[in-house]
Amino acid sequence: MTNELEVSQAQQHVPKLILNREAHKKVHGSGWIGVFNTRLAVKITQTVGSMWCAYIFVLLTLISLPAAIATGSPLVIVGWIAQTFLQLVLLPIIIVGQNVQAEASDARAQSDHDTLVAIHTLSAEIHRINEQQNKILELLKQRSEKI
Secondary structure, eight states, X not given: OHHHHHHHHHHHOOOOXXXXXXXXXXXXXXXXXXXXXXXXXXXXXXXXXXXXXXXXXXXXXXXXHHHHHHHOOHHHHHHIIIIIIIHXXXXXXXXXXXXXXXXXXXXXXXXXXXXXXXXXHXXXXXXXXXXXXXXXXXXXXXXXXXX
């Protein structure tokens, strides 16, 4: 009985594709405030998560470099490197890397989805043919019992 239920559920299954961009509604909601928050967050992330922003941050951090060096204090210089340079410059670079990884993940998901839909379609066709063959075999069995 369980096997028949599982087969029935499998026959009715419709493969679906869920990409990263479709998860936005789950994070902020689908109302106008959620849509606004999502668009604003994505726009800011796209702006900050660009190599151009990283280049601008490099230039911005270099403004304070002479002052840090002029102190002659290793603590100030290390602080400038860690707190100013690395944090400002690495932030957009990390976001760029994550965006590249997300796109690659979506591409793999799309490819896997296309493959699974094809397999699902072929499996449904195989099942349909099998059902027809079972009917034919049942008819042949009934005929042979009459003889």
